[in-house]
Amino acid sequence: MQEGHRKAIIARTKRLVVKVGTGVITTREGFLDMQQVGNLSTQLVELRNKGYEVVAVSSGAIGAGIGELGMKKRPTTLPELQAAAAVGQSKLIGAYDDYFKVHGYHAAQILLTREDLEDRRRYLNISNTIAKLLRMKVIPVINENDTVSVEEIAFTDNDTLAALVTNLLKAELLIMLSSVDGLYKDPAHKEIIPVVDEVNETIESLAFNSKTDLGTGGMHSKLQAARVATSSGEAVIVANGRTPHILIKIMQGEPLGTLFLPTTERLQSRKRWIGFTLRPKGRIYVDKGASEALSSGKSLLASGITQIEGDFERGDVVSLLCDKEEFAKGLSNYSSEELNKIKGQPSSQIARLLGTKPYDEVVHRDNMVLL
Numbered sequence: 001m002q003e004g005h006r007k008a009i010i011a012r013t014k015r016l017v018v019k020v021g022t023g024v025i026t027t028r029e030g031f032l033d034m035q036q037v038g039n040l041s042t043q044l045v046e047l048r049n050k051g052y053e054v055v056a057v058s059s060g061a062i063g064a065g066i067g068e069l070g071m072k073k074r075p076t077t078l079p080e081l082q083a084a085a086a087v088g089q090s091k092l093i094g095a096y097d098d099y100f101k102v103h104g105y106h107a108a109q110i111l112l113t114r115e116d117l118e119d120r121r122r123y124l125n126i127s128n129t130i131a132k133l134l135r136m137k138v139i140p141v142i143n144e145n146d147t148v149s150v151e152e153i154a155f156t157d158n159d160t161l162a163a164l165v166t167n168l169l170k171a172e173l174l175i176m177l178s179s180v181d182g183l184y185k186d187p188a189h190k191e192i193i194p195v196v197d198e199v200n201e202t203i204e205s206l207a208f209n210s211k212t213d214l215g216t217g218g219m220h221s222k223l224q225a226a227r228v229a230t231s232s233g234e235a236v237i238v239a240n241g242r243t244p245h246i247l248i249k250i251m252q253g254e255p256l257g258t259l260f261l262p263t264t265e266r267l268q269s270r271k272r273w274i275g276f277t278l279r280p281k282g283r284i285y286v287d288k289g290a291s292e293a294l295s296s297g298k299s300l301l302a303s304g305i306t307q308i309e310g311d312f313e314r315g316d317v318v319s320l321l322c323d324k325e326e327f328a329k330g331l332s333n334y335s336s337e338e339l340n341k342i343k344g345q346p347s348s349q350i351a352r353l354l355g356t357k358p359y360d361e362v363v364h365r366d367n368m369v370l371l
């Protein structure tokens with residue numbers, strides 16, 4: 001049954017995002033591991049030649065800049081991290097380009113910040129540009145724009161970026177290559193779980209700290225990324241990037257790494273953006289009845305709202321919670337100030353309470369994603 005899943009996932013994959021972790025392509029001394037960049041580049045080209053639309057999300061800018069700048073270990077201050085990233089990124093993209101060139105392909109450097117993905121126009125532009133590149137002899141290589149995205153270096157990681165890129169491109173499969181074989185059942189025995197149906201608390205408890213010295217990820221961030229992609233209807237595989245021919249073997253259906261199955265139908269692009277790319281500006285708490293209605297496909301009305309948190313405007317993304325648990329996200333038709341006046345009230349009272357009633361629904365089901 002489970003291996004059948006894997007075959008079905010591979011068979012439906014047309015577009016593929018491959019995330020390469022720092023530990024996979026850099027050395028402990030802080031340089032690029034050229035042999036590894038070469039191995040992976042050749043595999044990316046091979047998959048492309050087999051007809052897959054391949055996009056890489058590659059870390060390693062900081063990891064490669066460390067040695068170049070004569071630093072002894074990964075620095076801890078932001079300016080030093082940014083300096084290392086600025087120097088290392090050119091080495092990184094240059095190395096991919098050199099290897100791709102041998103096979104007649106170019107590397108396209110795309111550096112993104114979280115803000116780029118949150119802006120709807122830029123989001124669509126990025127998606128159009130990548131779609132165009134995929135029709136040329138080009139393999140896009142994406143990384144965070146580390147020198148400008150201060151928060152990114154300090155708080156997030158390329159696993160999240162890779163999941164958001166997977167969502168943006170509606171890629172059917174995200175392969176995250178790291179220094180471990182997959183999600184371990186038990187770290188002592190190094191036995192991995194072949195298939196995960198859902199990233200729940202039990203699965204999260206297995207994310208022991210597997211961070212490398214040079215990267216920023218670890219299993220915890222991989223599970224979060226897997227949750228984002230699988231909740232949008234795509235599949236994720238976490239595997240060891242140093243296993244020879246790993247990408248080719250995975251795409252031939254070999255049972256390597258941990259496969260995370262999609263937990264829903266494939267969502268439309270706009271819903272992915274609302275549900276996972278935009279960060280919520282506030283919280284709306286609803287009662288049980290409303291949460292059940294929403295789960296069965298209805299819109300949120302003011303009558304089901306019990307409490308509002310945060311300061312948000314009309315059109316902002318909000319989290320929807322019931323019993324303190326977040327179960328959906330959506331665009332609010334009303335500001336937090338307005339909602340504080342109409343919460344718990346029937347829609348017929350909105351015009352009287354606010355002097356205007358642009359919508360019956362507080363969050364329309366078309367603008368909502370169940371988590």
Ligand code: GLU
Binds near residue numbers: 058143144157159215
């Ligand atoms: N963007 C960073 C780099 O290229 C890596 C971030 C991460 O490892 O998650 O070095």
